Amino acid sequence: MTDTLHLEIVSPERLLKDAEVAMVVVPGTDGDFGAMPAHAPMMSTIRPGIIEIYETESGEPEKLFVKSGLAQISDTGLTILAEEMIDLDGVDTTELAAGITEAQGAVNAASDDMARDQAEAELEWRRVLSEIVS
Amino acid sequence: MASLKDLKNRISSVKSTQKITKAMKMVAASKLRRAQEAAEAARPYAERMETVLAGLSSSAQDTPGSSPLLIGTGKQDVHLVIVATSERGLCGGFNTNIVKAAKLHIEELLANGKTVKILCIGKKGYAVIRRDHGDRIIDLKDLSAVKRLAFADAQPIAHEVLAMFERGEFDVASLFYAKFQSVLVQVPTNQQLIPAPIAETDDDAADALGGATYEYEPDEASILDDLLPRNVATQIYRGLLENAASEQGSRMTAMDNATRNAGEMIDSLTITYNRTRQANITKELIEIISGAEAL
Numbered sequence: 001m002t003d004t005l006h007l008e009i010v011s012p013e014r015l016l017k018d019a020e021v022a023m024v025v026v027p028g029t030d031g032d033f034g035a036m037p038a039h040a041p042m043m044s045t046i047r048p049g050i051i052e053i054y055e056t057e058s059g060e061p062e063k064l065f066v067k068s069g070l071a072q073i074s075d076t077g078l079t080i081l082a083e084e085m086i087d088l089d090g091v092d093t094t095e096l097a098a099g100i101t102e103a104q105g106a107v108n109a110a111s112d113d114m115a116r117d118q119a120e121a122e123l124e125w126r127r128v129l130s131e132i133v134s
Numbered sequence: 135m136a137s138l139k140d141l142k143n144r145i146s147s148v149k150s151t152q153k154i155t156k157a158m159k160m161v162a163a164s165k166l167r168r169a170q171e172a173a174e175a176a177r178p179y180a181e182r183m184e185t186v187l188a189g190l191s192s193s194a195q196d197t198p199g200s201s202p203l204l205i206g207t208g209k210q211d212v213h214l215v216i217v218a219t220s221e222r223g224l225c226g227g228f229n230t231n232i233v234k235a236a237k238l239h240i241e242e243l244l245a246n247g248k249t250v251k252i253l254c255i256g257k258k259g260y261a262v263i264r265r266d267h268g269d270r271i272i273d274l275k276d277l278s279a280v281k282r283l284a285f286a287d288a289q290p291i292a293h294e295v296l297a298m299f300e301r302g303e304f305d306v307a308s309l310f311y312a313k314f315q316s317v318l319v320q321v322p323t324n325q326q327l328i329p330a331p332i333a334e335t336d337d338d339a340a341d342a343l344g345g346a347t348y349e350y351e352p353d354e355a356s357i358l359d360d361l362l363p364r365n366v367a368t369q370i371y372r373g374l375l376e377n378a379a380s381e382q383g384s385r386m387t388a389m390d391n392a393t394r395n396a397g398e399m400i401d402s403l404t405i406t407y408n409r410t411r412q413a414n415i416t417k418e419l420i421e422i423i424s425g426a427e428a429l
Contacts, residue, residue, distance in 0.1 A: 010182060012285040012371055014175035030351045043186070044351035045360045070361060072186060079182055083285065083364065114300045118293065 005037045006077025007053065009064070011085060017053075024078055025052040025061070026071045035071075035078045043072050048125035050088075050132060051080065063088055065132070067125040091133050100126045138414065141407040145400060152396035158224065159389035166317070166382035172283065173314065173375040180372050183365055187330065190358050200355070203362040206329035207305045212249045214295070214304040215240055216327070218311040218373055219259030220381040221278040226388030228312060228320065228381055229258045235322035236310040240267060251304055255291065255374070283378055285371050292367035299328055311373040312380035318387055320380035325373065327366050 004020040024035045027049030046069040052061035069082035103123035110116035136144075191204055217236045219229045236259070243250050252267055254260040255275040264271060273294075280287050295307060307328040312320040325331075350357060 008178075010179040012176055012179045012288075012368055013172070015178045028351050029356075033351075040349060041347065042349035042351065043357060045357055068360075070186065070357065072182075081179060081182055081186075083289075083367075112297075112301070114297050 003037055005035060005039075007080075008077065009051075009080045009082060009085075011082055016082075016085060019053075019055075021053055021055050022057045022059075023054040025050075025054075026078075026080070027051065027066070028071065035073055039073045039078075041074050043070065045070055046080070046082065048128040065129060068121070086129065088133070091129065093130070093133060096126055096130050096133070100130065136406075136410075138407065138410055141403060141410060145403045145407065148396050148399050148403065152393055152400065155389045155392040155396060159386055159393060162225075162382045162386040162389060166379060166386055168282075169375070169379040169382050170314070173372075173379050176372060176375055180368055183361070183368055187358075187361060187365055190354060190361070191330065201359050201362050203299070203328055203366070204330050204358065207302070209305045210248070212251065212304040212306075213243050214251045214253060214298070214307040214328075215243075216253045216255065216291075216295070216307065216309045216370075217259045217263060218309065218377050219254070219256035220377070221256050221258065221276070222381075223258055224388065225381050225385035226391075228384035229256075229262070231320070231322045232310055232312050233259050233262045235324065236263070237266065239308070239310070239324055240270075253291075253295070256377075277374075283371075283374055285367070288371035288374055289367050292363070292370050295327070295370075296363050296366060304328075309370060309373050311377040312384075314376050314379040314383060317383040320384055323373075323376075325369065327369055330362060330365060 004022060005024065007017060007019050007021045007024055008015065009017040022036070025032055026035060026044070027047050028044040029047045030044070032049075033044070046066055048067050049065070051064045051066055053064070054061045065086040065088055066080075066082045067084045067086070069080055072079045072081070100123065103119060103126055106119035107116060107123055110119050215236060217232065219232050223229070240250050240252070250267070250270050252263060252271045253273050253275070254263060254271060255277060257274060257276060257278070260271065260274045275291055277283075277287060298304060299307070306326070309325045309327050311323055311325070313323045314320055
């Protein structure tokens, strides 16, 4: 049994992270869950939120914001498929606020369910992000 | 017979053309490297997506009420053909090959009495397809402003395709692009996007997930519903990346040939030039000698 968890974060553009870590906290759709070594196999969708990566059990976590994605825990480790990651330090709050207003407008203007769903998803991650940043 | 001056002009013009093609070849070579790197970097995501999907879909396939993105609408009447080509020309047979493959497919569908809708990505393919199937083209996606292809470029296209599917505007969607094999070989490929093709070896797919029993949060169906639309975007993105690499590879080969041809042309023109020059000198000498003899 290994005492570290193999973590892989992949985006469509590249492999973002490939590391051995102690614990990862993932914002699952049904609630946050912590993945530690030898976790039972599971699969979960991810809601907008922070992924916390603990390289050591007592250390400070590395934080990454994800918009959406899929987490898969198997025998080989934790794999996170995420389309977009945002660096928390690089967030422009004014731009974000403008994005929220715009997304809100898109939700109101949406003509069918599909467009509304999309607009709502856009709005959702911006809201969560702005809460975290402020 | 062309005069000496004409020949000289011709040679210098071919020389400057050769310089241009040589430069284009080098630019294409460096762009190709970048495009290949991008295609390579995108591979892990697509591969993992595939394993997860294959594992999930093999179990969901028989379940009624599965997403139509997986099992289809039950009809095959309206086909959406997405043709991805380049924005720029001078890349050998790249666009022609893709368009040829797409046209063949379209004509076959039409012969079988299906309705065909065409979505063009890249204006080079659009220009050719418009001639025969202009009324079937529903949209042209212009990516000429895009310098470095990002996932964000593929996403809006995928959203649009999905929205159309949701509105029931087509039953089957396929994507035409050129798969990059090597600098010399690019294979025009027809990839079905909707319904998602299911890996034939279902047993292997289940094994790929480790054979373990997974716990699903929220549940299998919702994960699948979440994943399938994203898979469409991933596939389009992947196709566009392959296309970008193929385009540069094809251009590199084409420009290499052009440079070589220009070299040959310069050689043969130079020989003609020298022959003409010699002939002129001989002619002048004869004139002088015969003039002297006449005195």
